[in-house]
Each structure stands twice: as structure tokens, then as C-alpha cells.
Amino acid sequence: MNMIREFIQRESSAGILLIIVTILALILQNSLFSDFYSSFLHTHVEIRFGDLQIAKPLILWVNDGLMAVFFFLVGLEVKREVLEGHLSSLGQIALPGIAALGGMLIPALVFIIFNRGESFAMNGWAIPTATDIAFALGILSLLGSRVPVSLKIFLMALAIIDDLGAIVIIALFYTSDLSTLSIAIASAALAILFVMNRIGVARKSAYILVGIVLWVSVLKSGVHATLAGVALAFMIPLRSKDAEGKEFSMAKEMEHDLHYWVAFFILPLFAFVNAGVDLKGFQIAELFKPVPMGIMLGLFVGKQLGVFAFSALAIRMGVAKLPEGSSWMQLYGVAVLTGIGFTMSLFVDSLAYNDTQVYHYADKLAILLGSFLSGIVGYIILKMAKPAQG
Numbered sequence: 001m002n003m004i005r006e007f008i009q010r011e012s013s014a015g016i017l018l019i020i021v022t023i024l025a026l027i028l029q030n031s032l033f034s035d036f037y038s039s040f041l042h043t044h045v046e047i048r049f050g051d052l053q054i055a056k057p058l059i060l061w062v063n064d065g066l067m068a069v070f071f072f073l074v075g076l077e078v079k080r081e082v083l084e085g086h087l088s089s090l091g092q093i094a095l096p097g098i099a100a101l102g103g104m105l106i107p108a109l110v111f112i113i114f115n116r117g118e119s120f121a122m123n124g125w126a127i128p129t130a131t132d133i134a135f136a137l138g139i140l141s142l143l144g145s146r147v148p149v150s151l152k153i154f155l156m157a158l159a160i161i162d163d164l165g166a167i168v169i170i171a172l173f174y175t176s177d178l179s180t181l182s183i184a185i186a187s188a189a190l191a192i193l194f195v196m197n198r199i200g201v202a203r204k205s206a207y208i209l210v211g212i213v214l215w216v217s218v219l220k221s222g223v224h225a226t227l228a229g230v231a232l233a234f235m236i237p238l239r240s241k242d243a244e245g246k247e248f249s250m251a252k253e254m255e256h257d258l259h260y261w262v263a264f265f266i267l268p269l270f271a272f273v274n275a276g277v278d279l280k281g282f283q284i285a286e287l288f289k290p291v292p293m294g295i296m297l298g299l300f301v302g303k304q305l306g307v308f309a310f311s312a313l314a315i316r317m318g319v320a321k322l323p324e325g326s327s328w329m330q331l332y333g334v335a336v337l338t339g340i341g342f343t344m345s346l347f348v349d350s351l352a353y354n355d356t357q358v359y360h361y362a363d364k365l366a367i368l369l370g371s372f373l374s375g376i377v378g379y380i381i382l383k384m385a386k387p388a389q390g
Contacts, residue, residue, distance in 0.1 A: 014263040015138025018342065021272040022368070029276035041273050054219070059273045063350055066266045068215055068229035073262050074163045075233025076255040081160055083238055095311060095320035096157035102310025103158070103338050104129040104165050107302030111294035121291050124352040124363065126169045128298025128370065130344030133159035134263060135371070136337045139379050147330065147382055150323035155334050158307070166344060167230050174351040175223045182221035186228070189214040193235035202240040204250060207232070224351065267343055274346045275368065277361040291359050292366035295345070299370030300377075303339035308332050325387070333381035339374030341367055 028037040046055040056064065081087040087096075107128035115121040136155055140147050192210050201207070211232040218228040236251045286292065311331060314320040322331065345367045353363065 013138075014134040014267070017264060017268050018132075018135060018271050021268045022275040025272050025274075025276040026279070030279050034278070034280075037276055041276075052216070054216070062270055062273050063347065064219060064225040065215075067270060067347060068226045069258065070229070070262050070266050070270075071163075071167065071226040072211075072229030072233045073255060073258045074160070074167070075230040076236065076251050076258075078160055078164055078230075079234055079236070079238065080251060080255065081157065087157055087160070091320075093157070093161075095314055095323070096154055097161055098314040098320065099154075099307045099311045099335075100158045100161040100165060102306035102308075103131065103162060103303050103335075104306070106306030106309070107298035110298040110302035114290040114294035114297075118290065120353075120358070121294075124291060124295065124349065126166070126173065127295050127345050127348045127352060127363070127367065128302055128341060129162075129169070130166055130341045130348055131159045131162045131303070131338045132340050132342035132344050132371070133163070134267060135340045135342050135375065136378075139337060139340075139375055140334070140382070142379070143382050146385075146387070147334075148323065148325035148387070151326045151330055151334050154323045154331075155337065158338065162338075163344070166348065167227065170224050170348075170351065171227055174348075178222040179220055182217045183223070185217040186214055186221055186223075189217060190231060190235070193232065197235050197237050200237070200240065202237075202242055202248075202250065204254065207236060207250075270347070271343055274343075274350060275364065277365045277368065279361075279365075282360065282362075282365075286360050286362040287366060287369075289359070289362060292362040295349075295363060295366040296370040296373075299339040299341050299345065299367070300373045301339075303341075303374065304332070304336040307338050308335035311335065327385060327387060329385035330382060330387070333378050333385055336374055336378035336381055339378070340371045341374075342371040345371070 025037070028034065041059045042057040044055065045058055045061050046053065048054075078087075087093045108125050111125045111128055112122070115124070133156065136159060137152065140152055140155060189210055193207065193214070196206060196210070211228070214232055215225055215228040218231075219225040233251075236254060238249055238251045239247060240250045241247050287296070308331065311320070312328075315322055322328070346364065349363055349367060353359070
């Protein structure tokens with residue numbers, strides 16, 4: 001039991017689990033069990049309350065439902081970091097903020113260079129802009145004390161800002177036809193949550209109940225349902241008082257309660273249902289077409305170039321400082337690690353191309369390869385990099 005507890009508590013374990021379920025998904029999709037795997041993904045799940053019906057295959061329940069919980073956790077982390085954490089002052093936010101901006105702009109530019117003029121292909125421009133924080137921090141943790149804590153904090157802050165950027169991108173660019181009635185109900189739910197926050201409602205169940213109404217209405221509105229998770233998170237009070245007048249942090253308690261569920265159930269399940277690339281009859285030439293090349297090079301080249309170049313520019317101009325105790329080579333190694341898009345890139349890919357097989361899984365394979373290269377090369381650089389001279 002102690003071994004299991006120790007495994008769960010290690011930062012690297014979440015990344016290791018993601019690797020295991022990804023390999024399992026690839027094996028199932030490309031073996032005698034492929035029909036079983038496909039049937040599992042498309043298992044029909046339906047919830048009905050009178051005339052209100054939500055009927056989706058399992059893969060969409062994961063992508064629209066469980067990932068809303070993931071984004072709820074992201075929202076809680078963003079709120080805490082902005083109000084009292086590593087993003088609470090201009091000095092703290094400068095370097096990871098500028099680095100995150102470069103890490104979104106340059107990969108998108110790389111993708112656009114390969115796919116300009118192709119309207120459907122261009123839907124995927126945001127795929128290489130994402131960073132998988134669990135994988136990246138997992139690799140950093142494998143290096144132990146060779147990497148200063150300041151760099152781990154830099155990567156965490158960068159990834160949080162990166163996730164916030166992904167939320168904005170999803171809201172602005174990946175919405176379908178909007179339902180006025182559903183948006184009105186979602187707006188009313190948000191207003192209720194805001195009032196609950198201001199008057200000091202301290203019951204988690206109340207926020208969760210209204211949050212479910214918010215999620216259903218957003219799901220039906222045409223705006224992607226995961227945004228409901230973020231909106232709900234921003235309405236959870238950071239400080240509350242219970243019935244006895246004792247102060248506690250509802251946001252921090254929820255974040256703590258959800259952390260392991262997200263790291264060890266939701267993200268692995270998401271990876272399992274989305275990473276099953278069908279390699280039967282796959283032609284290697286498919287990888288050299290514009291979309292997969294834009295994704296793969298966007299992640300492996302664009303991410304490291306954008307993060308490192310923008311960071312270096314900010315440091316040279318005196319806007320920010322090199323993370324304490326780190327060297328330029330170590331900063332570059334972390335920049336390479338940000339190319340691990342994996343679960344976040346797979347999620348944006350599912351929005352961009354609606355899980356169609358137009359590119360014969362080459363888009364998803366490009367995500368896996370770009371992320372794999374970024375992880376391996378980033379690890380080697382950080383392993384070989386000499387620490388800063390004190």
C-alpha cells in the first residue's frame with residue numbers, strides 16, 4: 001500500500017500512466033481487439049430528464065464531459081495563481097507570460113506556413129500551440145535536483161498561461177451555431193453563481209448543482225462545453241466561512257479533491273479514447289503532408305523556438321530575469337519540453353477536425369511523434385546541461 005501511495009504522489013507517475021494508456025490504445029487499435037476498442041469508443045450513453053436528452057457516444061462524453069472537469073481544475077489553478085500564487089504580480093508573470101505568448105504564436109505560424117490556402121486544414125492551426133503540463137512536469141521530476149525549483153515553477157506558470165490561452169482560443173474559434181435560449185440559461189446560471197459567491201454561500205453542493213445546469217446549457221448552446229468548467233471555477237470562492245465561522249478555502253479544497261481524479265483517471269481515459277491511431281495500411285508518406293508536418297514541426301520546432309526566443313528577448317531587454325539558479329541551456333531544455341502537446345493537442349485536434357479521419361490518423365500520429373521528440377530531446381538537453389555558475 002505504501003508503494004502505491006508513493007507512486008501516486010510522484011509527479012512523474014501521471015506522465016508514466018499517460019504513456020502506458022497511449023501504448024495500450026495503440027495496441028488495441030492495431031490488433032485483433034480493434035473492433036472491441038472501436039465499439040468501446042462508440043458505446044451509446046444517454047441521459048434523459050423529461051424532454052431534455054443528452055445522447056452521445058462514450059468518446060464524446062469523455063471529450064465534452066470529463067474534460068470539462070479537467071478545465072474546471074485548470075480554472076481553479078489559474079484563479080489561485082493569479083490571486084495569491086506565481087502569477088499574482090507583474091514581476092512573476094512577465095517571463096512565463098511572454099514565453100507562453102511566443103509558444104503559441106510561433107507554432108501557429110509554422111502550421112500556417114504549411115497549410116495556408118487550405119480552409120479545412122487551417123482549422124488545425126491551434127493544435128501545436130498546446131502544452132501537456134502533466135507530461136512536461138513529469139519529465140522534469142525525473143531529473144530531480146539537476147533542475148532548479150525556479151525552472152519547475154517557470155514551466156508550471158507557463159503551462160497554466162498556455163491553458164488559459166487554449167481556453168480563449170476554444171471560445172473564439174471552436175464554437176458552432178449558437179442557441180439563444182441555451183446561452184440565456186447559461187448566463188442566468190453564471191449570474192446565480194456570482195451572487196452565491198458575493199453573499200458568501202459556503203456549500204460546495206450548491207455550486208456543483210448550479211454548475212451542472214451551466215454545463216448542460218453550454219453543451220446545448222454551441223459553445224464548447226469545457227468552457228463551462230472554467231466559468232464555474234472562476235465563481236468558486238477562494239475564501240469562505242463555514243457554519244461555525246471558521247475560514248476555509250473552497251477553491252483549494254476542490255482543487256485538492258480533484259487533482260488525483262484528473263491526473264489518474266480523466267486524463268488517462270481521455271488519452272486512451274483519443275490516442276488509438278490506426279496504423280493498419282498506414283503509409284509513411286501521409287506524415288509528410290501539410291497538416292501532419294505543420295503539427296509535428298509546430299510542436300517540436302515552433303514551440304521551443306517561440307518559448308526560448310521570446311524568453312531570451314524579455315531577459316535581454318530587462319523585462320524579466322533568468323529563473324534563479326538556472327542556466328541558458330537549462331532554460332532551452334525546458335523550452336523544448338513545452339513541445340509536448342499530447343493530451344491538450346489531441347483535444348484541440350478533436351475540435352478542429354471533429355474526429356474525422358480525413359487525414360487517416362496522420363494528424364494524431366504527428367501529435368504523438370512531435371510530443372515524443374520534444375520529451376526525449378528536452379530530457380537529454382536537461383540531463384547534459386550544466387547548472388548555473390554561482
